[in-house]
Amino acid sequence: MILLLAVLVGLLVGLGRAYWCKQPYKAPSLEVIWLAVVAFLPQLFIAYMPATRQILNDGLASLSLLGSLALFFVFAWFNRRLPGMPILIFGLLLNFVVIVANGGWMPISLHTANLLTGKDVLQFVNLGSRFGEKDILLPAQNIHLEFLADRFLLPAWLPYKAAFSLGDVLISVGAFWLLARPATKLNALTTESVFE
């Protein structure tokens, strides 16, 4: 939800800028869009559809998640010259590294999960079990690269609660920038110079 919010806000800012400058809004020209669809399909089944996410065992599901992330990396790399995409790729890599380091799932500590749900999560989830869509509940001392895990929480006064990682922050910033500042020749050249 919070990631989709970044997409929505980025689009609104981009449309506002275009309206302000009296220019038509130009969508970012993404390449190999079909690859994003292919990469997302495994996650649709193992994480987002309640009816199917229990079909695969956790080992195969985590392998599917890693494969999906690898495909998303290829998709992002094809589009690396778009503004915001380098930040997004960096966020992807941070999430990928911490997921690999913790057995194929994004770790969340018991403390963060308790704060997130507002109650003792051990009453309904065991340590080492999947938590939410892509997370695994672990004691903080067992988490590798804990600073990259889902450890940040939205402010308590917000009605929606979510725990997110540093990688998620960078992904949100990248997605926002991609839509808020559509590609121009100057932007493309600047981004290209970073990666070439």
Add this chain to the structure above:
Amino acid sequence: MNNKLARFTLFASKINRQHVQLAFAILALAMLVLGIGAPSGGGSAGPR
């Protein structure tokens, strides 16, 4: 039947190509951020 087909063709021709491109770009980006991000939402948190 021909009338319906003609009306559909007229409707389709009015769709701006850039709008279609924008819709695909938004869809791909939504899949990308949902796919590579891993936040744990309060609404979805809990046993799987």
